[in-house]
Amino acid sequence: VITHTIHAVSPAFLAACVRTPEILERWLGGDDSGIDPRRFAANRETRALAGPEGLGKVRSTDDGLELDGWLPALRWLLLRAFPDEPEAWAALDGDASEEFPVFRLRYGVGFSVPVARRLAGLLEVLPTVDVMKTYEPTALSADRIYPEVWSEPGMREHVEQAFYKLRRVFTRAARDEDAVLVTVTL
Amino acid sequence: MTLWHFARISPADVERLAADLAPASAIASSALRRDLLALEPRYVEALTHVLAVLRPEDAAALEVLGRQPPHVLSIRQVRRIAGQLAFLSARRLGTQLCAGLLAGEDPKAVSTHVSGLSAWIRDTALFRKGVVATLDQ
Numbered sequence: 001v002i003t004h005t006i007h008a009v010s011p012a013f014l015a016a017c018v019r020t021p022e023i024l025e026r027w028l029g030g031d032d033s034g035i036d037p038r039r040f041a042a043n044r045e046t047r048a049l050a051g052p053e054g055l056g057k058v059r060s061t062d063d064g065l066e067l068d069g070w071l072p073a074l075r076w077l078l079l080r081a082f083p084d085e086p087e088a089w090a091a092l093d094g095d096a097s098e099e100f101p102v103f104r105l106r107y108g109v110g111f112s113v114p115v116a117r118r119l120a121g122l123l124e125v126l127p128t129v130d131v132m133k134t135y136e137p138t139a140l141s142a143d144r145i146y147p148e149v150w151s152e153p154g155m156r157e158h159v160e161q162a163f164y165k166l167r168r169v170f171t172r173a174a175r176d177e178d179a180v181l182v183t184v185t186l
Numbered sequence: 187m188t189l190w191h192f193a194r195i196s197p198a199d200v201e202r203l204a205a206d207l208a209p210a211s212a213i214a215s216s217a218l219r220r221d222l223l224a225l226e227p228r229y230v231e232a233l234t235h236v237l238a239v240l241r242p243e244d245a246a247a248l249e250v251l252g253r254q255p256p257h258v259l260s261i262r263q264v265r266r267i268a269g270q271l272a273f274l275s276a277r278r279l280g281t282q283l284c285a286g287l288l289a290g291e292d293p294k295a296v297s298t299h300v301s302g303l304s305a306w307i308r309d310t311a312l313f314r315k316g317v318v319a320t321l322d323q
Contacts, residue, residue: 081314082314084261084262085262085265114241114243114244117241117270117273118244120269120272120273121265121268121273122265124269124272124273125265125268125269125312126265126311126312127312130314171273174272174273
C-alpha cells in the first residue's frame, strides 16, 4: 500500500530533510497516534540532526492530507485533462524537471516555496470540471492504477474530493509561503 | 493614445501573425474581438515590473508580458501568469504600483486597470487551447 501524506512545513524544515534524510525518517517513524510537531522540533536528537539552521515552524500534522493511493490517479486524470503540462503532474509524484525542481527524498517529495506556489497556481486556475471529465474507471484500471478499486460505487466522488484537498494544501502553502512536503509510505 | 490589446486568438491566427500574413490589427478585429482587453502599455509594464519584484523566481515567465507587441503568449504562459496573480491581492498590487512606477496616479484607477487585466488573464487561463496575443494598435 502506498500512502501519500501532504504537509505544509517551513522552508527550513524542508531544507533540513533534504540535507539530512534522517529527519524525515524520524518524522515518519513517529507514533501512529500523531506526532506533536513542537515536541518533534524540540527533541534534542532532532535538533542535533537539523544543525544550527534549525527546523523553523513545523505545522501540526492535523493539517496533513492523507492521499492514500489517490495521487497516482490524480496525476493520471490531470495528464489526460491537460496533456500540455506533463512536467507539473510528474512533479506531484516526485519527478523533477527544469520548471519544477522538486526534491525527491528517501520517503517523500519536497516542494520548495516557489515550486509549491507554481503548482498551486496551476491547480487553482484549471477548472475542476475539466479534470473530472476525464475520469474513466475502465481506463484507469486498464492502465494498472489500482485496478481493483475504480468500479466501486462512490469512487468518482472520492477522487474529486482528493483533488480538492490536494489543491487546498498547495493553495494554503502558496498563501502562507510555506514549503510542501509529500511523504510517501510504501 | 497607444493601447495594447490583449486578445484570445486561435492557433491559426498565431501562424498568420508569425508568417506575417496578417497585420495585428486584422487579428484584433477578428471574430474574437469580444475577448479584447485594451490597456495603456504603462499599466502592463508596471504590473510586469511589480510581479518580477514580488515573484522574482518567476520573472522569466512574466517577462513576456512586458515586451513590445505584437507578441504571442502560449496558454501555458498565461496559466503561469494567472497562477502568480491568483495569490496576490489587487490591493497589494495596487499599493506596490502606486509606490513605484505609477507613483502619483490615482490608486483607484490603477487598481481598476490591474484588476481588469488580472481577471482577464485568469479567465483566459480557463481555456484549454488557444493563445493570447498582445497587439499594438
